[in-house]
Structure formats: structure tokens, C-alpha cells
Amino acid sequence: xxxxxxxxxxxxxxxxxxxxxxxxxxxxxxxxxxxxxxxxxxxxxxxxxxxxxxxxxxxxxxxxxxxxxxxxxxxxxxxxxxxxxxxxxxxxxxxxxxxxxxxxxxxxxxxxxxxxxxxxxxxxxxxxxxxxxxxxxxxxxxxxxxxxxx
Numbered sequence: 001x002x003x004x005x006x007x008x009x010x011x012x013x014x015x016x017x018x019x020x021x022x023x024x025x026x027x028x029x030x031x032x033x034x035x036x037x038x039x040x041x042x043x044x045x046x047x048x049x050x051x052x053x054x055x056x057x058x059x060x061x062x063x064x065x066x067x068x069x070x071x072x073x074x075x076x077x078x079x080x081x082x083x084x085x086x087x088x089x090x091x092x093x094x095x096x097x098x099x100x101x102x103x104x105x106x107x108x109x110x111x112x113x114x115x116x117x118x119x120x121x122x123x124x125x126x127x128x129x130x131x132x133x134x135x136x137x138x139x140x141x142x143x144x145x146x147x148x149x150x
Contacts, residue, residue, distance in 0.1 A: 001023045001027075005018075006034060006035055008135045015055060064131035069137050072139040076142045079146070080146055112132055116143075117129065123145070128141070
């Protein structure tokens, strides 16, 4: 299926590109999330009429992501977890846990935007995580996992 991208998608292309994707990917993901539209003659004409408005929206999203990235640069997230005496955690710290703690710190970051340096954090220590705020903006934070005082 041919579609018009309504925003930048890192694996497909930029705003306004007409690309061919599998039907299921377009119908089940791109079109419902309003990331793309079917590339019909009318849709292409409508897109060209709204292109400046859509580019401004993308620029605003980029600027917002850059502001958040500036606030996150050098940010250290402290997470307290129950652990054994040798430093192994009871359980693990996942993307969801990091997202929750970031929300408590005032950052609205979805768990799918977080990429931990390891799959799950299972020991006490210092770890890094990359946060994809926008296809062009990636920020890195430090996660400090410490023993919970009981």
C-alpha cells in the first residue's frame, strides 16, 4: 500500500514522503495513529494544501523534544530497590519502573521511549539509558540503583 507520511518516521522517511509499506502495517499502525494517510490523488492534494501547517507542528514537536532533552542532560535518576547483601535485586528495574520514576520527577516519558543499556537492571549500581524523545532527538540519563533502607 502506498502512503503519505504525515510526520517523520525513522525507518520510513520524512514528512510528505510517499512510501510503499505492507498493508497490515499501514492499516493497523500508521493510519490509526495518524502518522500516515493512503496516497490517493485527493489525499496528496490535501496534504500539499496543509503541508506548511504540518511542518510547523513537526517543528513544534522537535523544539519541545529539544527542551526536554536539555533538562534531561546530566540528569541522574535515583531508584531504591530491595536487595540482598551481595547487591542483587529482588526483582529487577525495567523500562516501566524508569518511566514511573521519571514521571515522579516531572518528565512525561513513555516506557517505549526508554532504551536501557542492559535488558533488565538486576544489581545495585550505575547504569545508563537512552531516551528517544523524537526521531532526531535522543537524550541519555544515568540511573543509580541503591539498596532500599528497611
